[in-house]
Amino acid sequence: MxxxxxxxxxxxxxxxxxxxxxxxxxxxxxxxxxxxxxxxxxxxxxxxxxxxxxxxxxxxxxxxxxxxxxSRSALVAVVVEHALDRAEAELSAVDVTGDPYDAMTRLLDASWTVTFRNGGLVQAADQALSPDLLERAHTQLVDRAKSVLRRGRSEGRFRKDMPLDWQVTAVQSLLHGAATAVHQGALTAARAPGLVTTSALALLAVPPAPSSGP
Structure with missing residues (x-):
């Protein structure tokens, strides 16, 4: 308790x-x-x-x-615990039912908010925290994204010609890359979420069928 x-x-x-x-x-x-x-x-x-x-x-x-x-580690642990609790509450509130494409859009929007707000917390955690807490930090988004992706792949809404784990890794990379770009001033905070969502959904979209020619 x-x-x-x-x-x-x-x-x-x-x-x-x-x-x-x-x-x-x-x-x-x-x-x-x-x-x-x-x-x-x-x-x-x-x-x-x-x-x-x-x-x-x-x-x-x-x-x-x-x-x-x-110690610094003790402070980082409390900060990360607080951030994880807040992120869990926000991500748990996302509606991931219905059309997988729309569900992924909502999840990406919420995930961007969490990723941008926390920024360097993940890196600080990597340097200071236990493996158990780090695992919790890394699995919050992954578990939800995998669930939506599996459903979308089975329903033909997302492509299946690449590993599911790679798709999750690519989405995470887009989120963290955009957050870094905003913190470095290379991208505005207003434009970043739209770019993240558009880029991620383009990556996940089922490629068009090859043309059969004239």
Missing amino acids: RRRLPGATRGATVVELPAGTPPRRADARRNISAIVEAATRCLAEDPGVSMSAIATAAGVGRMTLYGHFE
Whole structure:
């Protein structure tokens, strides 16, 4: 069981703490929420961001930050857990029923939002977290995409002349590549989701039958 630590303000981060964690004072809860929110933003933009930079972004001192999170790995773990919980809620809400093409479009739209928001969190997780948590981070989209793809392939809506795992890998690469391009300024955030969806669906589309000639 885990105990929810509410943020101090409406809309603030809600951090999950292990059961048995002593109750925190209101100012401590505010600091923890501010740190997790700041770390989420900073790590999404720069997976190598320092603890000092995170403390500055959160408006707290290094002593305060380390008083709540004994190491960078401990902080990254909490940030990623929070990001995974939020992503799971958003992706679970996507309607993947009905026409597989339309379902994939909705899933791509939601996946773009999650991928762009989290940015460098995956890379930070790769450097700091356990294999179990990394596996959870990588399978959220994969399991849903595979389900829609299998149905679309069986119904003739998606091509079957390439491995399903390769199709999933290609879609993930488009999502992460677009997010990187936006963070680097090579692509606007407004244009990216449309390009991702159009490119992914073009990749998955059943190729036209070869012409039989005149």
